[in-house]
Amino acid sequence: MNTVNLTSAYKEERSARRRAIVATVLGNGFEWFDFMVYGFFAITIGKLFFPTGNDLSSLMLSVATFGVGFLVRPFGGILIGIYSDRAGRKAALSLTILLMCAGTALIGLAPTYSQIGIAAPCLIVIARLLQGFSAGGEMGTATAFLTEHAPKGKKAYYSSWIQTSIGFAVLLGACFGTGITLGLSTADVESWGWRIPFLSGLLIGPIGFFIRRNLEETPVFLHTTDKSKTPLADVLRDYPWQAFASFAMVVLWTVCIYVILFYMPTFSVKVLKLQQSASFIAAMVGGGVITVCSPITGWLSDKIGRKLLLGGSSAAMLLLAWPLFAMIVSTPSLATLCIFQAVFGVLIAIYTGPILAALSETFPTKVLSTGLSVAYNLAVMTFGGFASLILTWLISKTGTAMAPAFYVIFAAAISLLGVLFGYRQPANT
Numbered sequence: 001m002n003t004v005n006l007t008s009a010y011k012e013e014r015s016a017r018r019r020a021i022v023a024t025v026l027g028n029g030f031e032w033f034d035f036m037v038y039g040f041f042a043i044t045i046g047k048l049f050f051p052t053g054n055d056l057s058s059l060m061l062s063v064a065t066f067g068v069g070f071l072v073r074p075f076g077g078i079l080i081g082i083y084s085d086r087a088g089r090k091a092a093l094s095l096t097i098l099l100m101c102a103g104t105a106l107i108g109l110a111p112t113y114s115q116i117g118i119a120a121p122c123l124i125v126i127a128r129l130l131q132g133f134s135a136g137g138e139m140g141t142a143t144a145f146l147t148e149h150a151p152k153g154k155k156a157y158y159s160s161w162i163q164t165s166i167g168f169a170v171l172l173g174a175c176f177g178t179g180i181t182l183g184l185s186t187a188d189v190e191s192w193g194w195r196i197p198f199l200s201g202l203l204i205g206p207i208g209f210f211i212r213r214n215l216e217e218t219p220v221f222l223h224t225t226d227k228s229k230t231p232l233a234d235v236l237r238d239y240p241w242q243a244f245a246s247f248a249m250v251v252l253w254t255v256c257i258y259v260i261l262f263y264m265p266t267f268s269v270k271v272l273k274l275q276q277s278a279s280f281i282a283a284m285v286g287g288g289v290i291t292v293c294s295p296i297t298g299w300l301s302d303k304i305g306r307k308l309l310l311g312g313s314s315a316a317m318l319l320l321a322w323p324l325f326a327m328i329v330s331t332p333s334l335a336t337l338c339i340f341q342a343v344f345g346v347l348i349a350i351y352t353g354p355i356l357a358a359l360s361e362t363f364p365t366k367v368l369s370t371g372l373s374v375a376y377n378l379a380v381m382t383f384g385g386f387a388s389l390i391l392t393w394l395i396s397k398t399g400t401a402m403a404p405a406f407y408v409i410f411a412a413a414i415s416l417l418g419v420l421f422g423y424r425q426p427a428n429t
Contacts, residue, residue: 017149017150017151017158019216020145020146020149021146021149021158021161023093023212024093024142024145024146024161024162024165025161025162025164025165025168026165026207027093027096027097027138027142027209027212028138028139028142028162028165028166029165029166029168029169029172030097030100030169030201030205032135032165032166032169032170033169033172033173033197033201037173037176037177037197037198037201038107038128038131040173040174040177040197040262040265040280040283041177041194041197042266042388043266043269043270043276044189044190044194045065045124045194046061047190048112048113048114048120048190048194049065049110049112049113049120049121049124050065050113050121051113051114061121065121065124065125065128068125068128068129068132069128069129069131069132069135070132070380070381070384070386071129071132071381072129072132072133072136073132073133073135073136073377073380073381074136074374074377074378074381075133075136076132076133076134076135076136076137076377077136077137077139077140077373077374077376077377078136078232078370078373078374078377079137080092080095080096080133080136080137080138080140080141080369080373081137081140081141081231081232081369081370081371081372081373081374082231082232082370083095083137084137084140084141084144084369084370085231085366085367085368085369085370086229086231088217089141089144089145089148089217089369090145090212090213090216090217092137092141092369093138093141093142093145093212094209094212094213095137096134096135096137096138096141097134097205097209097212098205098209099130099131099133099134100130100131100134100135100138100205101202101205101206101209102130103127103128103129103130103131103134104127104131104198104201104202104205105198105202106123106124106126106127106130107123107124107127107128107198108195108198108199108202109195109199110123110124110127111123136373136377137373139162139372139373139376139377140368140369140370140371140372140373140374140376140377141369141373142162143159143162143356143359143360143368143369143372144360144365144368144369144372146158146159146161146162146356147159147356147357147360147368148365148368153302154299154302155302155357155360155361156298156299156301156302156306156353156354156356156357156358157295157298157299157302158298158357159298159356159357159360160294160295160297160298160299160352160353160354160356160357161294161295161298162356163290163294163298163349163352163353163355163356164290164291164294164295166257166290166352167286167287167288167289167290167291167292167294167345167349168287168291169287170261170262170283170286170287170290171283171284171287171288171291172287173197173283173287174265174280174281174283174284174287175280175284176196176197176200177197177265177276177277177279177280177283178277178280178281178284180193180194180196180197181275181276181277181280182277231366231367231369231370231371232370232374234366234367234370235363235367235370235371235374238367239362239363239367239371241422242362242363242371243371243374243375244375244422245362245418245421245422245423246359246362246371246372246375246376246418246422247375247378247379247418248379248414248415248417248418248422249310249355249358249359249415249418249419249422249423250355250359250375250376250379250380250415251379251382251383251411251414251415251418252314252317252351252411252412252414252415252416253348253351253352253355253379253415254379254380254383254384254411255383255384255387255407255408255411256317256344256347256348256351256352256408256411257348257384258380258383258384258387258388259387259391259404259407259408260286260341260344260348260408261283261286261287261348262388263387263388263391263404264279264282264283264286264337264341265279265280265283266279266388266392267279267391267404268282268332268337270392271329271395271401272328272329272332272337272401273332274332274333274334274337278333278334278337279337281334281338282334282337282338282340282341283341285338285341285342285345286341286342286344286345286348287345288345289341289342289345289346289349290345290348290349290352292349293345293346293349293350293353294349294352294353295353296349296353297309297349297350297352297353297354298353298354298357300353301353301354301357302357306354306355306357306358306423307419307423309350309351309353309354310351310354310355310358310415310419310423311416311419311420312350313347313348313350313351314351314412314415314416314419315412315416316347316350317344317347317351317408317412318409318412318413318416320343320347321405321408321409321412322402322405322409324340324343324344324405325340325401325402325404325405325408326402326405327339327340328340329401329402351415358423359372359375359376360372362423383411387407390407391403391404391407
């Protein structure tokens with residue numbers, strides 16, 4: 001009888017873990033899809049909502065609005081992180097998906113500048129603030145949720161599914177972009193086609209909310225007896241070095257996501273003068289590689305450790321960023337852009353597969369969500385949110401298309417130092 005009960009309990013535990021992965025991947029993927037598809041259609045949104053009579057000015061206003069969402073991410077990360085550490089991971093994850101739904105609906109349904117004037121860009125700014133607040137709380141809470149569900153020795157494999165969901169979101173967004181730009185005329189894309197990804201992604205929201213609301217809370221959180229009443233103060237007082245090291249390690253991750261993946265469609269069209277469909281096809285390659293490789297590298301880091309993969313991939317990006325950007329700038333084509341995305345896709349997967357497990361090992365359960373959210377969102381706001389705006393301005397002012405390479409090299413150097421001198425993997429993880 002005891003054996004039967006143990007078998008039943010084991011099966012239920014495995015089922016709960018599978019549901020945790022599905023709920024996190026679905027919800028996180030939806031949030032990232034809606035958050036980043038704005039970047040994919042920044043050129044079109046700039047024309048429709050920020051008309052200035054100058055394409056560059058409209059684009060810069062559009063990407064600046066993309067960056068506005070990052071200004072509130074630290075606040076979302078802190079407030080939702082505190083809520084997660086006090087009320088539970090499930091409640092916080094349900095809240096983030098509702099906020100993202102509201103922001104996405106506002107963008108997908110917003111009238112353009114020609115229809116309602118100055119109110120149109122104001123609506124887009126409000127929508128980006130909602131999305132940014134939601135995204136700020138998602139990563140830390142989702143990481144805490146998955147790593148606390150993970151069995152011993154599988155933290156990186158479980159948390160790597162978050163990066164897989166990001167890769168899938170990029171892949172899905174690029175698929176939408178490819179289909180829309182190849183299947184519709186430019187007039188139709190600007191009239192209504194650009195809204196399709198937002199409205200389609202919105203359909204996933206209620207499903208994700210329903211699944212998250214019906215999840216079980218993590219056993220680790222339920223059995224924690226020393227829950228913090230002031231998690232933010234505890235992080236700043238007791239774990240400042242851990243927060244700083246985590247911040248440094250996240251810098252490269254956020255630059256890879258927001259420069260290599262999200263900014264490249266705009267860079268390909270405006271700087272390399274390629275067709276928009278070609279930029280989306282290449283983004284599909286990068287997203288596909290990350291989707292496939294992230295769980296593999298997460299699993300591998302559980303076997304050989306985090307530091308080797310994190311240090312090796314950041315060093316490789318430090319060395320390869322210049323020649324890879326030089327390749328696409330000197331010979332811009334669909335083929336070279338796909339090679340660029342494939343190589344960076346592998347390196348990003350090697351770095352990001354283990355990173356969330358590594359970050360989760362730097363803070364105790366009582367402040368895990370808050371600590372992760374603070375470090376992650378400060379890095380994202382500083383180096384990711386306005387990356388598109390900064391690079392667009394740098395390229396226009398300096399006249400060199402190699403500006404993004406310097407940005408990636410700088411980020412890789414910071415994160416490599418963070419990995420080498422800031423991260424200490426606990427034993428028996």
